[in-house]
Amino acid sequence: MSDLTVVHNTFVLERSFPKPPDQVFFAFSDPATKRAWFAQSENHKVEKFELDFRVGGFELTQYRFGENSPFPGVALVNEERFQDIVPNRRIVTASKMMLGERRISASLVTVELLPTEAGTDLILTHQAAFFEGSGGPEMREAGWKKLLGQLEKELL
Amino acid sequence: MGKPGREGKDASGREGTASSSGEPIDRIFHALGDPTRRAILDMLAERPRSVSHLAEPLGITLTAVAQHLLLLEESGLARTEKVGRVRTCRIEPAGFAALETWIRNHRTSWERKLDRLGLILTEDDAGPTVD
Numbered sequence: 001m002s003d004l005t006v007v008h009n010t011f012v013l014e015r016s017f018p019k020p021p022d023q024v025f026f027a028f029s030d031p032a033t034k035r036a037w038f039a040q041s042e043n044h045k046v047e048k049f050e051l052d053f054r055v056g057g058f059e060l061t062q063y064r065f066g067e068n069s070p071f072p073g074v075a076l077v078n079e080e081r082f083q084d085i086v087p088n089r090r091i092v093t094a095s096k097m098m099l100g101e102r103r104i105s106a107s108l109v110t111v112e113l114l115p116t117e118a119g120t121d122l123i124l125t126h127q128a129a130f131f132e133g134s135g136g137p138e139m140r141e142a143g144w145k146k147l148l149g150q151l152e153k154e155l156l
Numbered sequence: 157m158g159k160p161g162r163e164g165k166d167a168s169g170r171e172g173t174a175s176s177s178g179e180p181i182d183r184i185f186h187a188l189g190d191p192t193r194r195a196i197l198d199m200l201a202e203r204p205r206s207v208s209h210l211a212e213p214l215g216i217t218l219t220a221v222a223q224h225l226l227l228l229e230e231s232g233l234a235r236t237e238k239v240g241r242v243r244t245c246r247i248e249p250a251g252f253a254a255l256e257t258w259i260r261n262h263r264t265s266w267e268r269k270l271d272r273l274g275l276i277l278t279e280d281d282a283g284p285t286v287d
Contacts, residue, residue: 011266036276
């Protein structure tokens with residue numbers, strides 16, 4: 001159970017947006033806009049969001065998961081540092097994520113923006129090391145049991 | 157823990173026997189795993205129907221329809237109601253909402269972030285404020 005294990009993973013997401021790269025880039029560099037899509041969600045409350053958008057600059061996001069999430073009441077902190085910024089073309093960040101007291105992952109996220117006729121193609125490459133006890137499977141399962149229990153009450 | 161096997165198949169009206177095994181999401185996926193039940197849902201998505209109006213186009217017996225409806229009701233995907241002498245069936249949104257939640261929660265956080273980014277980038281047309 002307490003074996004030291006690291007899981008490495010890389011995934012790539014691609015999206016097309018009907019806006020030119022400078023507008024997509026703005027959504028990454030402007031603190032209010034980035035907060036709106038990056039930090040906010042219906043599953044948690046944003047307690048802190050700080051963005052210092054420059055190479056070497058920090059970004060800090062602190063959430064607390066809501067009742068309707070798999071981890072109610074638990075804090076999640078994501079710290080990023082910008083490794084590379086090419087205006088309107090590329091943003092690379094290295095980040096560390098903590099769930100409660102535990103460090104759960106370290107990751108490198110590369111965002112590339114490619115101009116197209118219709119707007120912008122975004123390619124996000126996420127490379128990460130996930131640490132043990134990351135609250136993955138077991139916490140997720142516990143959280144799901146609770147959620148589904150609530151659902152069952154509604155259905156019956 | 158055993159897999160819920162043929163739950164509900166021979167439940168002849170007794171409540172609780174079929175629904176006591178498995179999580180709600182198990183029942184939803186089990187219900188959706190059958191082409192006839194999906195065909196019933198397709199028909200109910202258009203409008204509510206009586207049991208016999210479901211049986212005819214599907215070419216199955218009333219008893220078979222009733223068994224499928226029992227499973228659909230237990231999974232929260234459909235509801236039936238007796239009005240006068242006719243049992244009518246309709247879609248029940250609760251089960252679909254549960255399914256949607258399940259799917260949404262299995263999208264990675266980055267996919268959800270990019271969904272929101274996409275919304276913001278298209279909303280921009282409507283007005284300058286984004287919140």
